[in-house]
Amino acid sequence: MIHMIQKAKEQVQTLTDAAYQKTAEEGLLPAGVTAKATIEIPKDVANGDYTTTFCLAAAKAMRKNPREVAKLLTERMDLSDSYFTSVAIAGPGFLNFRLGDKWYKETLSVVETEGADYGKNDMLQGKKYMVEFVSANPTGPMHMGNARGGVLGDTLAQVLSWSGADVWREFYVNDAGNQIEKFAKSLEARYLQIIKGEDAVEFPEDGYHGDDIRELAQLFYEENGDKYLNCEEKERHDTLSSFGLNHNIPKMKTDLARYGIRYDRWFFESSLHESGFVADTVNKLTERGFTYEKDGALWLRTSQILAAQLRAAGKTQEDIDKLDLKDDVLRRANGFYTYFAADIAYHRNKFEVRGFDKVINIWGADHHGHVARLKGAMDALGLNGTEKLDIVLMQLVKLVRDGEVVRMSKRTGKAISLTDLLDEIPVDACRYFFNAKPETQMEFDLGLAVREDSENPVYYVQYAHARICTLLKNLAAEGHAVPKGSEVDLSVLTDDLEKALIKQIAAYCEEVRLAARDYDPSHINRYLIDLAAAFHKFYNACRIKGEEEKILSARLLLADCTRRVLENAMKLIGCSAPEKM
RNA sequence: GCCUCAGUAGCUCAGUUGGAUAGAGCAACCGCCUUCUAAGCGGUAGGUCGGGGGUUCGAACCCCUCCUGGGGUACCA
Numbered sequence: 001m002i003h004m005i006q007k008a009k010e011q012v013q014t015l016t017d018a019a020y021q022k023t024a025e026e027g028l029l030p031a032g033v034t035a036k037a038t039i040e041i042p043k044d045v046a047n048g049d050y051t052t053t054f055c056l057a058a059a060k061a062m063r064k065n066p067r068e069v070a071k072l073l074t075e076r077m078d079l080s081d082s083y084f085t086s087v088a089i090a091g092p093g094f095l096n097f098r099l100g101d102k103w104y105k106e107t108l109s110v111v112e113t114e115g116a117d118y119g120k121n122d123m124l125q126g127k128k129y130m131v132e133f134v135s136a137n138p139t140g141p142m143h144m145g146n147a148r149g150g151v152l153g154d155t156l157a158q159v160l161s162w163s164g165a166d167v168w169r170e171f172y173v174n175d176a177g178n179q180i181e182k183f184a185k186s187l188e189a190r191y192l193q194i195i196k197g198e199d200a201v202e203f204p205e206d207g208y209h210g211d212d213i214r215e216l217a218q219l220f221y222e223e224n225g226d227k228y229l230n231c232e233e234k235e236r237h238d239t240l241s242s243f244g245l246n247h248n249i250p251k252m253k254t255d256l257a258r259y260g261i262r263y264d265r266w267f268f269e270s271s272l273h274e275s276g277f278v279a280d281t282v283n284k285l286t287e288r289g290f291t292y293e294k295d296g297a298l299w300l301r302t303s304q305i306l307a308a309q310l311r312a313a314g315k316t317q318e319d320i321d322k323l324d325l326k327d328d329v330l331r332r333a334n335g336f337y338t339y340f341a342a343d344i345a346y347h348r349n350k351f352e353v354r355g356f357d358k359v360i361n362i363w364g365a366d367h368h369g370h371v372a373r374l375k376g377a378m379d380a381l382g383l384n385g386t387e388k389l390d391i392v393l394m395q396l397v398k399l400v401r402d403g404e405v406v407r408m409s410k411r412t413g414k415a416i417s418l419t420d421l422l423d424e425i426p427v428d429a430c431r432y433f434f435n436a437k438p439e440t441q442m443e444f445d446l447g448l449a450v451r452e453d454s455e456n457p458v459y460y461v462q463y464a465h466a467r468i469c470t471l472l473k474n475l476a477a478e479g480h481a482v483p484k485g486s487e488v489d490l491s492v493l494t495d496d497l498e499k500a501l502i503k504q505i506a507a508y509c510e511e512v513r514l515a516a517r518d519y520d521p522s523h524i525n526r527y528l529i530d531l532a533a534a535f536h537k538f539y540n541a542c543r544i545k546g547e548e549e550k551i552l553s554a555r556l557l558l559a560d561c562t563r564r565v566l567e568n569a570m571k572l573i574g575c576s577a578p579e580k581m
Numbered sequence: 582g583c584c585u586c587a588g589u590a591g592c593u594c595a596g597u598u599g600g601a602u603a604g605a606g607c608a609a610c611c612g613c614c615u616u617c618u619a620a621g622c623g624g625u626a627g628g629u630c631g632g633g634g635g636u637u638c639g640a641a642c643c644c645c646u647c648c649u650g651g652g653g654u655a656c657c658a
Contacts, residue, residue, distance in 0.1 A: 040597065047601065056600080056638075066638080091601050092638065137658065179658055206657090297656055322583060324654085332656045339658045365652050368585060395586070395651075436594090439586055441651060443593075448607090456620090457606070463620045471617050507597095514597075526595065529606070536621055545617040559617095581620065 001120050003513075004107045004506040008050055008083055009039045012097055015082060016054050019073040028072055033061045041503075045496070048088065048096025049503070055093040066093025101491045104499065107506045109485045111561040119508045119568050123516060124165035130350055131157040133362040134256065135172040138248045139183040140212055141417040142255060144397040144444070145364050151434035152394060153362045154261045155521040155573050160360075162572065163516035168356070169263045171252075172346060175245055176270040177339055182207060184237035187244055190217030191236075195226050216244050255418045259427060260574045272345045278337050281345040281381070282330050290380045296333035300340075303327050305376040309386070328373060340370075344377045351383045358388055360519065362438070365393045392519050395441040397434075406446060425449045431574040432458045437522045457529055461570065462578055464532035467539065468563040469579040475545060475556060482560040483553045492554050497538045501558060504534040505565050512572070524573050528566070535562050 016037075024031040035058035042051050055073065059066035070089040077087055085100035111118050133153025136146045153169070161167040174180075186207035193201045194217060203209075220243050228236045249266070256262075272278050282298065285291050290301050303325035310320050330341040350359050363370070371391045378385025399406040399416060406416065422430065429449040436442045448456060472482060493499065508527065515523040544555045570577040 038598095038600085040600080042601075043596090043604080044601075051600090053600065059638085094601070139658095174658065177658070182657090295656080299656090324583065326654085329656045334656080336656090338656070343658090365586070367658090368653050370653095370658095372584090393586080393652090440594085441587075445593085448593095459620055460606085463618080467618055467621080474617060510597080526605085533605085537623095539617080540613095540622040543617070581618080 001114070001122055002110045003121055003509045004103065004110060005510050008099070008103060011082055011084070012039045012050050012052050015077055015079070016052055016073065016095065019077040022076045023072045029064070029069065030062055033058050035061065042096070047090060047094070049099040050097040052095045055095060059093065069093065070095055104493065104502045105490045107502050108490065108557060108561050111505060111564055112485045115564065116568065118564060119512050119572070120162050120164070121509050121513045122164040123513055124160060124163045127165045127357045128355065129160050129165040130168045130170055130356045130359045131160070131362070132170045132172055132359065135174070136252065137174055137179060138245055138252065139179055139208060140210055140248070142252060144399060144416065144421070147259070147418050147421060147430065148394060148397050148434045148442070149362050149364070150256055150259055150261045151431055151574070152438055152521065155435050156360070156362070156519060158572050159512060159515040159521045159524070162512050168265070171263045171266045173249065173266055173268045174339070175268050176273050177336070177342065180241050183244060184241040186213050187217050187220070187240040188236060190214050191220055191228070191240065194218065194221045195229055216247060219247070258422050259430060267346070269342050269346070272342055272349065273337070277349065278342050278345040281348050282337065282341055285330070285380060288380060291330065297329045298331040299327045300330050300377065301327055302373050302376060305380050306372055309376065309379070340373070343374060347374060347378055347385070347389065348381055348383060351378070351388060358390065360390045360392060362392045362394060365395045368393055390519070392438050394438040398441065398443050399446060400443045401446040428575045429456070429458050432525060435521055435525055435573050437520055458575065461528045461532045461566065463581055464535050465563060465566045465570070465577045466579060466581040468535070468559050468566070471544065471559060472563070480552060480556060483557055485557060488553045488557050489550055490554050492551050493558065495542055497541050498558060501534045501538045501562060504531050505561055508565050508569060521573065524569055528569050531562065531566060531569070
């Protein structure tokens with residue numbers, strides 16, 4: 001778990017600090033100045049490999065010209081035994097450092113020793129994370145948003161785990177409450193229509209009108225005939241809804257599995273009701289004085305909880321009034337608990353019963369109004385939802401083909417389901433495309449995703465991997481196996497493109513860390529394109545086969561390290577890295 | 582109305598949390614295969630970073646304000 005960019009940055013920091021200390025001791029600069037300096041990698045390599053803004057940031061406090069400070073520091077900077085071969089003053093007072101062989105060599109040797117683990121970091125070491133994602137309503141087929149959420153959640157979980165967290169993946173199954181009632185009534189109507197005729201039974205106005213309900217009712221009828229025609233309504237409802245769920249839930253599991261998505265647990269909402277945990281949680285809120293009764297229903301004082309938080313965050317009463325905060329119903333007048341009550345109980349379970357340090361939920365942007373309320377409810381229970389609960393809101397997916405918005409499946413004429421999508425688009429393309437920045441609205445171009453050419457970024461990356469594999473195979477056939485790093489003299493790698501490729505390889509650890517920090521695994525997508533591009537450029541300019549032994553070995557090792565990183569990163573986002581294309 | 586996300590090249594997006602001349606991919610145009618996979622590489626062209634103010638050595642990024650688009654604002658889940 002060695003992070004070469006971090007190591008280089010730390011060294012820039014130490015070198016700069018030491019030089020400043022020395023200068024201050026000589027009395028040439030005021031001592032004890034702390035500056036908010038940043039260490040970065042300049043966009044243009046002409047400005048060095050690493051740069052620090054220390055002189056710019058500290059100049060004011062030192063009452064000196066930044067370039068003057070820079071001059072004093074560079075004169076006293078000792079680069080021996082460091083990764084750097086030179087330091088230069090540039091522009092208004094940047095200190096630009098140039099990397100030497102030592103760093104490049106160490107970078108490749110880390111890839112070699114860490115192998116399949118290369119890219120891991122320890123930012124979240126020892127933390128227990130849960131990612132809850134998809135959690136689609138089990139009353140019907142999954143849609144595009146679920147596909148995006150599935151890919152995003154799975155990759156995010158992966159990225160967090162590569163950053164050291166102990167990650168748990170969960171699907172929350174809403175198998176209780178109002179929509180299950182609706183589900184049962186809809187199935188019932190279709191079932192009775194099969195027996196008595198379409199016109200003899202009225203379909204509920206707010207029922208589920210989809211064809212999947214008809215199909216389920218038909219299946220049920222084929223298995224049970226008119227056995228449930230004359231029984232108690234409740235028995236019929238219960239039987240029908242559990243029949244429907246027993247059919248739909250396994251279907252969701254297999255659909256998600258086709259995308260390579262698996263869960264540690266499918267958590268059933270009904271279990272929270274049956275164990276009395278929902279009732280207990282609502283009672284707890286009541287004990288703490290956060291509820292009241294009105295019109296026969298039990299309400300949570302959401303507006304009061306949120307207003308208190310906003311005041312603490314420094315908002316004025318006027319700002320708060322503008323928000324027009326509303327309270328929420330926990331238990332309806334008919335005695336049933338709301339979805340919100342169950343959700344509060346569920347999240348209490350995540351924190352209190354199972355002890356997660358951090359819970360991340362991936363929701364569609366349409367649930368945005370729910371975020372503050374759920375966090376507030378957690379805070380009301382003393383569970384610190386503000387800190388420990390993070391909601392990633394992902395924007396909607398717009399399907400596009402040839403520039404036209406697609407709403408229906410070509411084949412079935414119905415709304416496009418996940419199954420349809422996978423029948424049309426390969427898994428690799430789906431994983432890659434849906435792994436986009438969560439909070440931006442995305443267009444999924446069906447035409448592009450199936451293209452097997454350079455327009456499709458998935459193939460661009462996969463091609464780089466396959467190219468290397470073939471190369472390694474051909475060279476092995478000629479007796480050139482990939483050498484050990486210790487057997488190779490990497491100082492022969494002097495071309496700018498070779499150096500650029502090694503720097504790109506080193507950047508992987510940082511991208512994984514940023515993806516975990518931002519909850520945005522699309523960092524890896526962009527990284528893969530950059531790495532593939534760096535390789536293709538190198539490949540085009542530097543020959544391997546037929547070069548003299550020393551150069552051949554060094555370049556062969558570099559190619560193999562690139563292959564390893566491409567493979568690791570592709571696996572991370574759930575795409576395959578083919579050995580030939 | 583209020584909340585929220587977004588607005589950067591013709592299109593899809595980056596921009597390392599305030600750094601140097603704003604970058605990629607695709608599309609357009611011009612080149613590069615008797616030599617390791619041309620599913621590749623090089624080059625040209627393309628910009629008022631939505632508009633306007635402000636903060637400072639320095640702003641696409643921070644603050645104010647306005648404009649445009651998506652989503653939300655249930656005793657639904």
